[in-house]
Amino acid sequence: MNEGPASQDPGLLRRLLRAKDRMDAASHERWPVGRLARVSGVSEAHFARSFKQAFGVPPHRYLLTRRIERATALLRDTDLSITEIAFHAGWESLGTFGRTFRDVTGETPSAVRACARAAVHELGRVPACVVSAAQRPDLTTAVSEKRRRVADATNGPRPKEIR
Amino acid sequence: MNQGVEVVGLYVRDQDEALAFYVEKLGFRVHTDVRNGDYRWLTVQHPEQPSFQLGLFSPGPPVHDAATAQTLRAAVAKGAMPPLVLGVSDCRAAYDRMRARGVEFTQEPIDRYGTVDAGFRDPSGNGWKLIQKRAH
Numbered sequence: 001m002n003e004g005p006a007s008q009d010p011g012l013l014r015r016l017l018r019a020k021d022r023m024d025a026a027s028h029e030r031w032p033v034g035r036l037a038r039v040s041g042v043s044e045a046h047f048a049r050s051f052k053q054a055f056g057v058p059p060h061r062y063l064l065t066r067r068i069e070r071a072t073a074l075l076r077d078t079d080l081s082i083t084e085i086a087f088h089a090g091w092e093s094l095g096t097f098g099r100t101f102r103d104v105t106g107e108t109p110s111a112v113r114a115c116a117r118a119a120v121h122e123l124g125r126v127p128a129c130v131v132s133a134a135q136r137p138d139l140t141t142a143v144s145e146k147r148r149r150v151a152d153a154t155n156g157p158r159p160k161e162i163r
Numbered sequence: 164m165n166q167g168v169e170v171v172g173l174y175v176r177d178q179d180e181a182l183a184f185y186v187e188k189l190g191f192r193v194h195t196d197v198r199n200g201d202y203r204w205l206t207v208q209h210p211e212q213p214s215f216q217l218g219l220f221s222p223g224p225p226v227h228d229a230a231t232a233q234t235l236r237a238a239v240a241k242g243a244m245p246p247l248v249l250g251v252s253d254c255r256a257a258y259d260r261m262r263a264r265g266v267e268f269t270q271e272p273i274d275r276y277g278t279v280d281a282g283f284r285d286p287s288g289n290g291w292k293l294i295q296k297r298a299h
Contacts, residue, residue: 010176010233013240014288020242021269021284054241077275 008054015040016054019047020062027066028090033059061139063090068104069136071097075109076116082109103147104137170206172218173247174239175287178205181219184285188264189249191217201225240288247291254279254295261293 019039023031036059037047051059071089074080080088086097101109141149175181182205185191191207194216198204201224206216222235238244251257254272258281262268269290270282279295 007233008237010236010240013237014176017240017242017284017288018267025270 008050012040012042012050013054015042016051019051019059020055023059023063023066027063027070028088031059031063057139061142064100064104064143065137065139067091068101071101071109072105072112072116075113085109100143103143104139167214169214170216170218172220173285173287173289174222174235174244175219175285175289176221176236176239177287178203178219178221180286181205182207185217185219188261188266242284242288242290244289247289249291249293250296251293252296254281254293257293
């Protein structure tokens with residue numbers, strides 16, 4: 001059976017896009033699978049699998065990339081504190097935000113703020129929404145997997161876990 | 164202006180549906196609507212932009228084989244086609260007007276970067292930015 005995106009019904013894809021659009025518009029909100037499935041008019045069981053098949057990442061990871069993107073934009077464009085940005089972008093604790101942000105982007109929020117402010121002038125001619133999308137993190141692996149790889153690269157092969 | 168870009172086309176899932184959307188909801192006018200068998204050349208025009216036509220084309224025969232047409236339809240439905248920008252004099256007024264007509268907005272008007280922008284999609288999935296022209 002062909003599992004490629006081209007085999008999916010365009011009508012279903014259009015409805016999955018609606019769920020993606022809703023996450024884009026309000027990435028700081030909670031998006032449990034049931035809520036997304038209702039937007040797309042499909043069952044919960046069907047939704048996550050169809051979304052991943054269509055857009056290449058599971059819905060919760062897509063949402064994470066949008067939150068990181070939003071946080072990056074707020075770091076660049078506002079003077080909000082990093083704690084405020086964490087809550088605006090949808091995190092419930094500063095610690096989780098800082099750790100996740102660093103795991104995904106490889107930088108701390110304050111380093112990204114300093115760097116983005118220095119570079120922003122070069123992008124002035126491109127519509128802001130396009131710039132924002134272009135700077136979205138390409139999160140092709142789960143954050144936990146990314147953390148594990150970084151740890152492996154730093155510490156060499158990990159000993160087998162003993163339970 | 165005698166030289167320049169005259170037509171840029173979009174892929175749409177259904178030309179009748181697209182025609183209704185761009186004419187009735189967005190206020191475009193039909194420029195050309197001609198058929199040859201299954202093929203239909205359909206373009207619309209912004210009322211204030213007589214030198215430019217927006218083509219509303221359907222993937223399929225005789226231009227595309229079935230597999231290519233399916234790939235294109237999927238790409239459109241996933242919102243993967245290039246960005247489109249509609250310039251307006253008043254973004255919030257345009258948003259209110261279009262929303263009342265049932266346009267699917269993906270982003271409410273936001274004040275930023277010295278202007279106001281919103282986002283919407285056509286029924287097929289093509290994504291538009293609605294950007295208020297800066298005062299000169």
